[in-house]
Amino acid sequence: MVKTYLRYEPAASFGVITSFDSKIAYDSTGKHVLAPALEKVGIWHVRQGICSKTLVPSSSRSGPSLAVTCIASSSSTLNRAQKVAVGYADGSIRIWDCEKGTCETNLNGHKGAVTALRYNKLGSMVASGGKDNDVILWDVVGETGLFRFRGHRDQITDLVFLDSGKKLVTSSKDKFVRVWDLETQHCMQILSGHHSEVWSVDVDPEERFLVTGSADRELRFYAVKQDMSHGSLVSDSNANGLDASGDHSTENKWEVLKPFGEIQRQTKDRVASVRYNHSGSLLACQMEGKTVEIYQVLNEAEGKRKSKRRLRRKEKKSSKDGDENIAGDGDASNEIEKADSVIAPTAPDLFKLLQVIRAGRKISSFSLCPITPRDSLATLALSLINNSLEFYTLKGSENEKTATIEHQGHRSDVRSVALSDDNTLLLSTSHNEVKIWNPSIGVCLRTIDSGYGICSMIVPKNRYGIVGTRSGVLEIIDIGSATKVEEIKAHGGTIWSIASIPDDSGFVTVSADHEVKFWEYQIKKEPGQVFYVDSLKFYLSLYGHQLPVMAIDISSDGDLIVTGSQDKNLKIWGLDFGDCHKSIFAHDDSIMGVKFVRNTHYLFSIGKDRLVKYWDADKFELLLTLGGHHAPIWGLAVSNRGDFLVTGSHDRSMRRWDRTEEPFFPEEEKEKRLEELFESEIDNNAVENRYQEEIPEEGVAGLAKNTTVDVLSAADSIIEALELAENEKKRVAEHEEEKTRGNVPALLPNAMMLGLSPSEFVLKTISKEKTNDLEQILLPLPFSDALRLLSYMENWSLIPEKVELVCRIATIVLQTHHNQLVTTPSARPILSVLRDVLHAKVKESKDTIGFNLAAMDHVKQMMASRSDAPFRDAKAKLMEIRSQQAKRMEARLDTKQERKRKKKQKRLEDGGHGHAWV
Structure with missing residues (x-):
């Protein structure tokens, strides 16, 4: 009879606030920040500092192929529902409704990771660029791809819409910026002045100036022509008195962007992203390092004054050169006269460095809040590579850090995880802190400063935790008070593993100093101490691994011992004679952890290949392969009942895998793995063939969709x-x-x-x-x-x-x-019938829609008129009440004055009769 097993499935992941290789974005309200967290997108409330909602794709695939790579929020006010486009590493794009937390559309077109996303102003279209060098335009309303642009020879880095969504500007690592006409579907202009990869591009809300950022020290600006329809091109710079090039004799009527000037950046790091704020008054430039430069965009009058001052300074400087430069003085005077008549400011005249924001860690991405707060210029959100979010308020030439979100995650990779006896607490270690979690809901309960924890365990009764560090120190943590109780210099090298003794009387430590030490618990009134168990003697030596052993575990009945090594092999030994029952090539990289399920011979193994594998140690058979982590897995903890396990990874996430009631057969799982391997090979070959295709010199359009x-x-x-x-x-x-x-x-x-x-x-x-x-x-x-x-x-x-x-x-x-x-003659009758039927039905549908729209407009007008009537009535009543109150006040005032007059007259009369007044 074929044996069945119970399946383990992903249940939850926690510990990641923001991924270090993706971009964050504000929503349209400015109250929430959308932060990609591996394959999820967390919606963080800025003021409360909590994750109010999570956007999780429902897919059978998991792992790095489903990681979020970019995100774009719709700024359209036509639809009240907040729409967000999210790009993934597998080339797919999902449109999410943030209020409902549901995925409305899944778009597949790219054969590589999506690297750039942007909505148009109306929110009806989304443009995407990917690592496959293609740009695709998507119809969000029709939920379909319109067409694909090919022409770039390297990864697309950024894109932006122009001319009310009729043009599209794209930047790439091939050092070129291209302008695409969406109506005729062709490339109409190529900007080739950059000397290195172009990493970002943006345009101000009024579409006057476009800016590009690359790896060199300059920010390049281009004047955008307005009224770009069929030859009637009018330069915006000319209309505003701004000279872009100075030569109009050879002006190309199809030229959309004209060079406007350059400004020098303050730092040498390459540009990662450039963005205007919602009003267009500020320009933020994020560097690859720890800084963000904020530039103020001056208006036309200020730019002209600054340009005039610049020319006057030039005249004064040239006048100091002496008599030998008289001709130069005449040229400068001519320039001043020309400046008085037609002022021609350049990019340095209009863009002024306001301030530089310096973060404590390297910045991954930033986002400007669409809502400008009171008494400040703007609000900025930063995503840092240490798994945290920071928020800054810009006030004039200064900035203030207003909030930080960092509690719900480690600052670096998770090195170990350990569960308590009752499975209610989870302890995780990192390079400088220990965190206590509730594993059922994934919420951080405590954070304790510590050394670089490599291994850990929670002692019985859940009162203390023990952490083994890289420096060879054992740290004892009081979980209740979240304090470090004691530090013991236990080993001369890194402590690689801690294991509890079966009778819960102590634990064992294994170190890089080639020593294994046994420790026993002892509680005293003075500071707690630990001592060696000296009643042990040598029993067995197990030889067989080619490289160092990284993990070891013993079954609860004491019959088997399993070891995992850097040689990628899993060895199952018998403890009676020390013989190797089976050596299995288990992982594609080093094995970092092994754990038996209590009271069984089932075991789990983890490795640097990002996989968790479930084994039957009696049959030496692979049962399940669990994928989901995006980086090597360092830690593994299995509950006492075996109903769930927790893993910790270099991607800073912790994942819980629950045992379900669904049975499975190992043979079926083996067939599934073979099918997935076959499909992945087909996909890889298709991608390789795609990249080997010769891309034409000029941009062309193709089909947008991708066959899956x-x-x-x-x-x-x-x-x-x-x-x-x-x-x-x-x-x-x-x-x-x-x-x-x-x-x-x-x-x-x-x-x-x-x-x-x-x-x-x-x-x-x-x-x-x-x-x-x-x-x-x-x-x-x-x-x-x-x-x-x-x-x-x-x-x-x-x-x-x-x-x-x-x-x-x-x-x-x-x-x-x-x-x-x-x-085909047989097809003509069908086509004739469809021609007559479809035209009539489409006309009928259009008439119905038009009638409905007219009815809705009429209802809207009626509601507006009715809604205004109560306000008018209320206003009239209010005015009437106020007039009545004024009349009463006047009557009261007259009465009061009359009383005073009579009282005064009475006093005079009394005084005339000889009364004395004091």
Whole structure:
């Protein structure tokens, strides 16, 4: 009988605030920051400092291929729902609804990691660039790719829309900046003045000046021409009195960007990103190091004054050179006269260095808040490589750090993890701190300063933790008070491992000083002490590994011992004679940890190949391979009941894997691994062939979508549905023919078609697929199946909600098989019917939509008028109340004055009768 096992699946990951190789972004409200965290995106509330929501892709794939590489937030105010486009390392793009936390669209087009993303102003389109050197334009509303631009010879680094979304500017590591016309789908201008890779590009909100940043010391600026439609090009610099080049005789009417000048940066590090703020008054330039330079964008009048001062200083300087430079003085005077008539400021005149922000660690990315706070210029969020977020407020020439988010993660890689006996606490170590976690919800409870912890454990009763450090010191941590109780110099080298003695009376340490030491717990009133167990004697030596042993564990029954080594082998030994039962090539890199599941001979192993593997030590069989980490795995902890395990990695994340009730067979898992290996080899070959293709000199456009395994399987399902429908038609026809000959039993429904008619069954099958994948799904269809598909569309067009789908399918099929359809006489009747039916149905749908839009506008106007009426009534009532109050106040005042007058008169009368007043 085949033995079954219970499956382990990923349950949670925690410990990562922000990835060090991806970009952060503010949302449109300015209250939250979207921070990529490996394959997730955390939505952090800036004021509260908590992660309010997490965007996690639901995919069977995991690991580095699904890591977030870039992110773009829509700034459109047309849609209240906050949309976010997220690019991944596998080339896919997902559009998320931040309020619901759901993925609305999955776009597949790139054959390499997505490196650049940008929304247009309306939020209806997204442009993406990738490591495959391609630029793709996506229709977010239609959930499909429009076209692909090819022309760059290296990775796309950044892109930005121009001319209200009609133009697109892209930068690349090939040192070129290209301007693409989205209407004609071609490259209309190439900027080739950069001497090194261009890393970022941006344009101000008014689209006056475009800036590029590269590895050299200059920021280059370009004046953007306005009214760029069909030759009526008017330079924005000329319109504002700004001379971009000084030579208009050879002006190219198709030239969109004209050089405007350069400014010297303060630091030598290369530019990582340049961005304008929401109002366009500031320009932030992030360097590859620890600094961000903030430039103030001056207005036209200030730029002219600064330019005039610059020319006057030049005149004074030239006048000091003596009589030999009289001609030069005349030239300078001419320049001043020219400046008085037409001021021509350059980039240094309009962009002024305001301040430099210096962070404590290297900066990964930054984002400017779209909302400008009171009494300040802007708010800036920084993502640092030490897994933290910092927030700065810019005030004039100074800046202030207002907040930091760093509690929920280590500053460096997680070196070890340890679980308590009751599995309620998790201890993790890093280079300078120890953190205590709740493993069920992934929340950090305590943080304690410590040395470089390499290994750790929690002693029984969950009161203390023990950490073995790189310096050979044992640190005793009080978990309750979050303090370090004692430090003991235990070894002369790094302590590599700590293991508890089975009777919980002590523990064992293994060190780089070639010593194994046994320690026993002892509690005294004076400071706690530990001492050696001296009643031990040598038992066995286990020889066999070619390289140092990195991990060791003994089964709970004492029968087996397992060792993992740098030679990538896992060895299972018997403790009775010390013989090696089996040597297994387990991982593709060094094995860093092994653990038995208590009361079983099942074990887990981790390695630098980023994988967790589940083994049966009795059958020497691999049961499961768990992938998810993005870097080498250092630590492993298994719960006492074996219901979950926790791993810690160099990617600073900790992941929990839960045992489920789903059984599995090792043979099936082996087949799945072979299929995944085969598919990965096919994908790698396809990518290699793609990069070997010769890219033309000038930019060209191509198809946007990318064929994937899911798309091919969807095409197969549609072909199978068409075959089933055709067979059902034949069966019905044969039954009708038999009915004419005599009495026959009633025709039973086809269970394979779920009791549907052939037309309904094919429609249901094709409606399951995503609309953005239809083009790639229908491309592999043979011509005969395409004809069958067209024959069903007359019936489908009668369904109002399916008219748009029918039109899209018909358009794709006609474009794909146009030549064959034209030369096939049997296709003409179908095309004639579709021509008449689809035109009428589309016109009917357009009329319905137009009627609905007009009705909605009318309702909107009625609601607006009604909503204004109460305010007008309230205002009139308020004015009436105020007038009445004023009248009452006047009456009261008159009454009061009258009383005073009468009282005064009475006093005078009393005084006249001889009364004395004191």
